[in-house]
Amino acid sequence: MKLLQALFFPPEQPGGVSSMIPYLQERFHSSRWEMEMFWLPKRIRNKGHEDPVFHTLDWKEFGESPIVAKYIQTYRDYLWWTRLRIQKPYDLIHSHHPIAGMSMKAVFPEVPLIQTVHSSYERELILNGKIREGGPEHRFLTSLYRELEYISDRLVTVSESFKSYMSPYVDQADSIEVIHNGFDDRRFKPVPHENAVPQLVTVCRLVPAKGLDILLQACAELKRKGHDYVLHIIGDGPARQELEEMAKSLGIYQETIFYGYTLHPEEFMPFFDIFVLPSRAEAFGSVFAEAALSCLALVGTNVGGIAEQIEDGVNGLLVPTEDPKALADALEKVIVDPLYRYELARTASDKAKNQYSLSRSVNQLKKMYLNYQPKKES
CATH class of the missing domain: 3.40.50.2000 (Glycogen Phosphorylase B;)
Incomplete structure (x- = not known):
């Protein structure tokens, strides 16, 4: 055929x-x-x-x-x-x-x-x-x-x-x-690792629909509470300059790394700890399945295909859109409790291997x- x-x-x-x-x-x-x-x-x-x-x-x-x-x-x-x-x-x-x-x-x-x-x-x-x-x-x-x-x-x-x-x-x-x-799970090779400082990562096109302004505000709240972290932003787009300026104005530019476009982010995604993306809309959200196969804890918004992939509190955490405080609270849960973070990541990986x-x-x-x-x- x-x-x-x-x-x-x-x-x-x-x-x-x-x-x-x-x-x-x-x-x-x-x-x-x-x-x-x-x-x-x-x-x-x-x-x-x-x-x-x-x-x-x-x-x-x-x-x-x-x-x-x-x-x-x-x-x-x-x-x-x-x-x-x-x-x-x-x-x-x-x-x-x-x-x-x-x-x-x-x-x-x-x-x-x-x-x-x-x-x-x-x-x-x-x-x-x-x-x-x-x-x-x-x-x-x-x-x-x-x-x-x-x-x-x-x-x-x-x-x-x-x-x-x-x-x-x-x-x-x-x-x-x-x-x-x-997803071909041969592309994803989880790596056992221990990061002294929790590593947050997001992968997306830098446009308003992805809600990265909400993520930066949430990260500023985490810093205000005294939590250590590094935020890795992989991707490029028309909102990049605005987001970089926002990170500076919020006082979190030193904790934030803008990578630009990367062809195969799954090759080094397993070295991070938490995947977070507060999209305002998402038909499926392939990157969540990819992050799950990389054995990362998932934090996303309760919209579209993200909510179909994540069962809140079981294989990740869901928050409302447009809510930096709720996002900060969810990130705080997985930052301060590595065992909980690992349990969410393991369950997410199992579901992704089975269903996706x-x-x-x-x-x-x-x-x-x-x-x-x-x-x-x-």
Whole structure:
């Protein structure tokens, strides 16, 4: 069976897709399966001129928005690149981005399409202050869920929480399937270690949606209470300068290390003690599963896929969003009690190995893919 995994970003791009899809090929390597990946290179910009065709909305209604116009142009570029680069047919296409799925269906209308929605672009844009709720960009992006439902043979997402979020925007919400991201646990090698000073780490893009302003305020409260710690912030983004200035103004810059972008943070994540990320929204939160597999104690916000991964007080701690004091209190619990910290980390690791293994996701995908296996000619 010939499969195409259609991405938007290159497979080394950080995020939920890259945590799983590049590692699928090895698991599908057999005489029964043939899998390839496809994505839009960053150098391809403003090449496409073919107007996209939507079946469930009129995109020109929103076309005066620069953000929508950019989205449409990217769609044109993906169409152009797909027509240029893909000649041979596939038995099944599995898309991991709305633009990829819509482009693939336009070029290969007869090929079955599975569409996985990994995150909410409109929620991130709202939280990052780029668009307003209810505005044209928000309406356009939420309209795409029904379009994806229309063109897809199977609509998939990564958490029950995100399935609930998508439900008002589609016609048959019950038909959405949930398949969690899977992680190859061979990538994660917990290291026995004893840090004299607790080491906190977070890994994310530095944007308002990730709530790092709340984390810095919580860390300032920890310092005020006299707790020693080091906070490691791995990732880059438009909010970096603002966050660095905030750390200085809060008097915690000496305790905070900004690393910038790192390709494989899982290689040194096991040397830290506590993973913390107070996201304001998260469809799944792959980095929590990665931190659990690295045997770190988890502290996150009670939102989206994070709350599905963490059972408060059992395999991590959950706090409300926008609450620096609650976050500081949770961090204090795992800072002052190493045994409790270790117990949370061990339980989190066990759950991640059981529920978020790559093998489990591969088995679910194979079962799904076989429903679209071409019938042999008699």
